[in-house]
Amino acid sequence: MPASINGMFEEVGEVAFLARDVSRNLVRRPFEARLLVEQLDSIGVRSLNVVNLTAVFSGMVLALQMGQFLGKFGAKIYVSRIMGLSLLREMGPVLTALMIGARVGAGITAELGSMTVTEQIDAMRALASNPIKKLVVPRVLACTLMMPVLTVIADAVGLFGGLIIAVAELGLTARYFYTSLLQNMVLSDLLSGLGKAVFFGYVISIIACHKGLTATGGADGVGRATTSAVVAAAISVLVSDFFLTKLFLST
Amino acid sequence: MSASPAAEPLIAVRGLAKSFNGKQVLRGVDLEVMTGETLVVLGGSGEGKTVLLRHMNGLLRPDRGSVWFSGQKLNDLDENALGEVRKQVAMVFQLGALFDSLSVFDNVSYPLREHTKLSEAQIRDRVRELMRAVDLGDGRVESLYPAELSGGMRKRVALARALALRPRAVLYDEPTTGLDPLVTDRIVGMIRSLQKQFGYTSVVVTHDLKSGFAVGDRFALLDQGRIRFAGSADEVRASSDELIREFLRTAL
Ligand SMILES: Nc1ncnc2c1ncn2[C@@H]1O[C@H](COP(=O)(O)OP(=O)(O)OP(=O)(O)O)[C@@H](O)[C@H]1O
Numbered sequence: 060m061p062a063s064i065n066g067m068f069e070e071v072g073e074v075a076f077l078a079r080d081v082s083r084n085l086v087r088r089p090f091e092a093r094l095l096v097e098q099l100d101s102i103g104v105r106s107l108n109v110v111n112l113t114a115v116f117s118g119m120v121l122a123l124q125m126g127q128f129l130g131k132f133g134a135k136i137y138v139s140r141i142m143g144l145s146l147l148r149e150m151g152p153v154l155t156a157l158m159i160g161a162r163v164g165a166g167i168t169a170e171l172g173s174m175t176v177t178e179q180i181d182a183m184r185a186l187a188s189n190p191i192k193k194l195v196v197p198r199v200l201a202c203t204l205m206m207p208v209l210t211v212i213a214d215a216v217g218l219f220g221g222l223i224i225a226v227a228e229l230g231l232t233a234r235y236f237y238t239s240l241l242q243n244m245v246l247s248d249l250l251s252g253l254g255k256a257v258f259f260g261y262v263i264s265i266i267a268c269h270k271g272l273t274a275t276g277g278a279d280g281v282g283r284a285t286t287s288a289v290v291a292a293a294i295s296v297l298v299s300d301f302f303l304t305k306l307f308l309s310t
Numbered sequence: 311m312s313a314s315p316a317a318e319p320l321i322a323v324r325g326l327a328k329s330f331n332g333k334q335v336l337r338g339v340d341l342e343v344m345t346g347e348t349l350v351v352l353g354g355s356g357e358g359k360t361v362l363l364r365h366m367n368g369l370l371r372p373d374r375g376s377v378w379f380s381g382q383k384l385n386d387l388d389e390n391a392l393g394e395v396r397k398q399v400a401m402v403f404q405l406g407a408l409f410d411s412l413s414v415f416d417n418v419s420y421p422l423r424e425h426t427k428l429s430e431a432q433i434r435d436r437v438r439e440l441m442r443a444v445d446l447g448d449g450r451v452e453s454l455y456p457a458e459l460s461g462g463m464r465k466r467v468a469l470a471r472a473l474a475l476r477p478r479a480v481l482y483d484e485p486t487t488g489l490d491p492l493v494t495d496r497i498v499g500m501i502r503s504l505q506k507q508f509g510y511t512s513v514v515v516t517h518d519l520k521s522g523f524a525v526g527d528r529f530a531l532l533d534q535g536r537i538r539f540a541g542s543a544d545e546v547r548a549s550s551d552e553l554i555r556e557f558l559r560t561a562l
């Protein structure tokens with residue numbers, strides 16, 4: 060147990076070093092725009108389906124549960140307010156981050172991991188090219204930029220799911236659902252969710268890159284690295300969500 | 311070390327020690343590679359040949375000792391400055407280490423796109439020329455991906471990629487391991503003729519003394535983390551060292 064805790068701190072330290080290298084290479088010319096666009100596409104655009112699917116069903120479930128619960132107190136009309144708050148502040152960013160952590164995190168680790176164990180990363184270095192700049196920076200940047208975008212979309216799709224349930228099951232009108240939503244929603248709800256999303260995107264991608272670059276031992280090792288990247292990303296998201304929530308609520 | 315500039319080594323390794331997770335792999339390696347020569351480093355499996363080679367272009371950093379290229383101490387250089395050295399010291403990896411996601415053409419042109427301002431047409435010509443140099447000049451493999459190549463082809467493409475920037479030295483990691491005798495002969499011949507043609511300095515790491523003899527000018531035996539023996543082919547043949555004799559028996 061103490062050994063594994065030690066190992067964990069060591070790994071956090073290594074991730075911090077990678078984060079430092081990423082920042083340094085971020086400002087180093089030339090800027091690799093083409094590589095960034097590729098990653099924006101593969102990380103962002105291609106994640107739309109999973110994110111939307113997750114969001115619409117989560118929104119519908121939330122509306123069902125809340126409608127049922129609030130109905131007991133004759134307070135069904137608050138459904139949209141509660142949904143707005145919980146989706147924008149919590150479920151939008153967190154669920155999106157968990158999906159991106161699974162889909163994108165695993166993808167990044169598997170890709171970089173197989174390059175590492177087949178010496179392709181070393182080959183890049185041996186050819187005087189910089190794998191941090193060529194591979195890590197575009198992925199981290201794309202994931203950090205795309206997370207808030209995907210989160211806004213997830214928020215909207217989730218609310219749409221809630222709207223469907225509110226109309227079909229709870230007997231509210233669509234007009235009522237969104238006027239009460241818009242009346243009660245504050246900008247800080249949206250912004251605190253987006254702040255989280257940016258942070259999650261950064262953490263997921265840094266962890267995934269780190270796991271990939273430190274994979275050892277053939278295809279087997281790549282599999283192990285991928286699993287542990289997904290787990291580490293999910294845990295980091297959920298733990299940091301607590302602290303970010305504390306932070307945003309106190310400011 | 312001699313003061314005469316003619317005897318100045320292009321690559322020098324002095325007192326190099328390296329361990330991984332407490333396991334001592336190199337325990338003080340001293341080695342010099344003279345300009346224009348082909349040095350063969352022999353050693354059994356797991357003796358640290360690859361580890362030694364990876365110090366010569368700065369992929370690994372010494373725990374103790376130093377590594378020099380053309381009078382420049384690699385220990386002191388950061389990854390960026392090492393890049394300049396690596397443009398001059400190319401490496402051919404044991405299994406090729408070709409980029410899986412790129413075609414053969416894009417693999418070979420990769421260093422050119424990275425480090426030169428050649429036009430698209432010039433790059434095309436240069437890749438053709440490199441592919442001819444490794445006997446793959448018929449243009450049939452350029453559009454293939456590494457997964458579609460045989461082991462021998464992969465090594466040749468890797469060699470072409472390594473030569474793209476016209477390096478002053480080439481480090482070969484087991485260039486013939488895992489290939490059938492015919493392909494081995496072909497690769498050996500290629501290493502020999504390319505070296506003659508371009509005049510670069512080579513370090514060849516191998517456990518196969520037979521192909522080592524075919525390419526090398528000078529030989530060094532790595533054993534238990536040190537250089538146990540260094541000398542010419544004749545000195546190798548005349549040596550009474552048991553380990554050398556054992557290597558000689560396998561080469562017959
Ligand atoms: N990055 C590393 N991390 C941990 N151990 C390593 C690392 N690189 C090499 N080693 C260890 O160092 C020793 C020497 O390895 P090296 O690859 O240099 O041997 P080799 O002489 O090239 O053998 P082979 O003929 O099998 O290629 C091995 O025991 C290996 O496990």
Ligand SMILES: [Mg+2]
Binds near residue numbers: 359360361404483
């Ligand atoms: Mg080796």
